[in-house]
Amino acid sequence: xxxxxxxxxxxxxxxxxxxxxxxxxxxxxxxxxxxxxxxxxxxxxxxxxxxxxxxxxxxxxxxxxxxxxxxxxxxxxxxxxxxxxxxxxxxxxxxxxxxxxxxxxxxxxxxxxxxxxxxxxxxxxxxxxxxxxxxxxxxxxxxxxxxxxxxxxxxxxxxxxxxxxxxxxxxxxxxxxxxxxxxxxxxxxxxxxxxxx
Amino acid sequence: xxxxxxxxxxxxxxxxxxxxxxxxxxxxxxxxxxxxxxxxxxxxxxxxxxxxxxxxxxxxxxxxxxxxxxxxxxxxxxxxxxxxxxxxxxxxxxxxxxxxxxxxxxxxxxxxxxxxxxxxxxxxxxxxxxxxxxxxxxxxxxxxxxxxxxxxxxxxxxxxxxxxxxxxxxxxxxxxxxxxxxxxxxxxxxxxxxxxx
Numbered sequence: 001x002x003x004x005x006x007x008x009x010x011x012x013x014x015x016x017x018x019x020x021x022x023x024x025x026x027x028x029x030x031x032x033x034x035x036x037x038x039x040x041x042x043x044x045x046x047x048x049x050x051x052x053x054x055x056x057x058x059x060x061x062x063x064x065x066x067x068x069x070x071x072x073x074x075x076x077x078x079x080x081x082x083x084x085x086x087x088x089x090x091x092x093x094x095x096x097x098x099x100x101x102x103x104x105x106x107x108x109x110x111x112x113x114x115x116x117x118x119x120x121x122x123x124x125x126x127x128x129x130x131x132x133x134x135x136x137x138x139x140x141x142x143x144x145x146x147x148x149x150x151x152x153x154x155x156x157x158x159x160x161x162x163x164x165x166x167x168x169x170x171x172x173x174x175x176x177x178x179x180x181x182x183x184x185x186x187x188x189x190x191x192x193x194x195x196x197x
Numbered sequence: 198x199x200x201x202x203x204x205x206x207x208x209x210x211x212x213x214x215x216x217x218x219x220x221x222x223x224x225x226x227x228x229x230x231x232x233x234x235x236x237x238x239x240x241x242x243x244x245x246x247x248x249x250x251x252x253x254x255x256x257x258x259x260x261x262x263x264x265x266x267x268x269x270x271x272x273x274x275x276x277x278x279x280x281x282x283x284x285x286x287x288x289x290x291x292x293x294x295x296x297x298x299x300x301x302x303x304x305x306x307x308x309x310x311x312x313x314x315x316x317x318x319x320x321x322x323x324x325x326x327x328x329x330x331x332x333x334x335x336x337x338x339x340x341x342x343x344x345x346x347x348x349x350x351x352x353x354x355x356x357x358x359x360x361x362x363x364x365x366x367x368x369x370x371x372x373x374x375x376x377x378x379x380x381x382x383x384x385x386x387x388x389x390x391x392x393x394x
Binding site for chain 2: 008033043051092
């Protein structure tokens with residue numbers, strides 16, 4: 001159905017490669033650029049190509065332009081409190097929540113025997129090195145099978161090497177959610193994790 | 198909240214300029230490109246920059262790479278049947294429906310006194326020229342105030358110059374919709390437009 005001019009078709013196909021972009025969104029995006037001055041297209045291309053300048057933070061493996069990422073180089077953050085996350089998306093989610101004032105450690109994935117990802121593929125070794133100077137390590141991997149496996153593995157490794165305090169993010173009912181629709185395991189965990197008020 | 202590396206922040210801001218892309222989608226898109234080989238970024242940039250090669254079809258004003266757009270240059274389409282649409286998006290919607298075998302005329306907007314858009318801003322003059330060789334002209338502007346105004350204006354202009362058959366797309370209940378929730382004007386139009394079965 002090539003009714004569009006070829007360059008437009010080509011651009012729509014490129015947009016459709018992006019996650020959660022269907023044909024209609026891709027068309028809308030292509031039409032948007034059709035109506036923009038060429039300088040906007042150049043800005044977008046420059047921004048895309050500048051991704052080349054991104055590397056890993058040498059401390060926490062967050063994406064960074066410099067040797068240390070913006071979080072690790074922020075003196076107002078508590079560098080002794082390390083939150084361990086699977087990837088950059090989870091780091092972004094915690095940052096969006098706005099209350100966390102410690103630093104991070106990005107694992108680069110989760111242990112997943114099915115996908116052939118073992119502990120060596122992740123940044124667990126550097127985390128163990130960082131643990132020596134940490135006051136607390138929060139294991140914030142997802143409450144999924146792979147997330148739990150990874151958290152447990154890290155916990156054991158840490159226990160072998162140090163006395164650092166290790167915590168796990170709380171399981172429970174999401175704020176604003178309805179008990180009626182929560183699954184049984186979540187409810188059990190929420191009751192186990194009950195706190196005095 | 199600049200926790201992301203600067204180039205990533207910059208790219209997210211560029212994505213957020215696109216229509217119906219919020220902060221979360223923009224982040225997802227930026228992360229996607231972070232995980233792509235550089236060749237994918239180059240493909241996207243080439244596709245964006247190739248938009249420069251697009252011009253208007255000299256006949257119907259559809260976007261085109263060549264003098265004639267893919268629709269006008271398709272010999273299997275009925276060049277005597279001209280469907281008049283406001284813009285390229287509406288042309289795309291009709292093409293998606295898959296049954297239309299005529300050609301188009303893209304007005305480049307609708308008459309809108311409020312926005313200072315008069316008939317001279319649209320491609321109405323070239324449409325009148327095309328009408329001489331047409332068997333039927335379908336006015337497929339939206340059933341809105343500006344769409345109706347534009348359709349009526351074109352009808353009058355056509356009547357002054359030619360005897361060509363002029364039709365208007367049907368008003369009615371959308372397929373799959375519920376009469377209960379349809380507005381009164383639409384129901385009245387659907388009844389007026391009833392057909393023998």
